Amino acid sequence: GNSVTQMEGPVTLSEEAFLTINCTYTATGYPSLFWYVQYPGEGLQLLLKATKADDKGSNKGFEATYRKETTSFHLEKGSVQVSDSAVYFCALLHTGTASKLTFGTGTRLQVTL
């Protein structure tokens, strides 16, 4: 079946460091891929998405490229800020109408001064 695997956290970085959070997926068909972010005490917010191979999603300095050949959708940011501290979830959307999201386990990012 479809699944998403994320790197385990927590990830602790100093401010202005480079961030990579790895995400790989297994899926039938051609899913869309998402990164959601969950700040402390809040719900999930869409961070970025990509709907087909080689698409790059980007938002707030974060970006991720849909790599079909490696079945990956790694999240990157060139210079993290303390305010980026949150849990990041990689997810895929199954193809078809009214499709469900399948999530990875989430990666907690802690950014320190």
Added chain:
Amino acid sequence: EPEVTQTPSHQVTQMGQEVILRCVPISNHLYFYWYRQILGQKVEFLVSFYNNEISEKSEIFDDQFSVERPDGSNFTLKIRSTKLEDSAMYFCTSTGLAGGDQETQYFGPGTRLLVL
């Protein structure tokens, strides 16, 4: 900006009691979902709902669970007889503007359910 709202934010109940979690999806959205997140675990799909009927449900969504859209705005999740293992954060999402983006699901802030 339109958003999904959920009530209550927190609910504490005794095992065996019924609970109803409420959601108001984004207006004009067509597809509605419930997910749950047990503390420290991944977000899991429960059920999807479209055109006033269930489109898909997971193994978690057994006979103790039901969903309803009673009045065209609210979308509810009912758990008839709660169990300890139902303790989780429950998220409602919606998507699907007619003729628009039917993939991006917008999450509500969640209801934290604690079953004692």
